[in-house]
Amino acid sequence: MIKLHDLEFEPFISEEEITKAIDTIAKRLNDEYTGRKPVFIGILNGSFMFASEVIKRFESDCEISFVKMGSYEGTKTTGEVKTLLGLGQELAGREVVLLEDIVDTGNTLVEVDRILTEAGVASYQVATLFFKPSAYKKDVPVQIIGMEIPNKFIVGYGLDYDGLGRNLTQVYKRKESKMTNLVLFGPPGAGKGTQAT
């Protein structure tokens, strides 16, 4: 168990499982993009670890660039996606692979889709390390998924809670508050009515 700011987190996805998911993604990208000189675009901040591991495994010529998007405040999405750092590169006619740490509601992807379409890319695919299927509400296709996870708030491996936790090498999930200690029907004299311990 670890504590970041006011919240407690428990281990959820091990380094080993993360490595396995990235190996699978990288194999697929190597198979599909050999000789096509793709431009990988990492979506900062969360994707920096994932992006570097994918790039290290890519075996033919490629370029790497980043955009910085933001929508989260604390453990919740604000619904409004801001471009904090835009494309610094000509992408017209290029084959792009977006690298995301996690796709949640899809708001970020919709905004990046708009930016790439405007830039006139020849094609693009989305590769995300984590995907929350039950939270995803958009139509932008997510072709390459490392791991599907339940709709829980996670930290580690690039993902933060209010700035902390990005350096963790495994993934933690927010600890559920347990109501099991609630004594509803204690023995006579054990307490007055409902009692949380």
Ligand code: 5GP
């Ligand atoms: P979306 O726009 O798809 O709702 O969310 C995308 C971004 O929100 C992700 O790239 C990530 O930065 C952040 N995000 C979504 N879910 C989580 C989560 O469970 N934990 C953390 N730390 N960030 C998340």
Ligand code: MG
């Ligand atoms: Mg992200």
Ligand code: MG
């Ligand atoms: Mg964040």
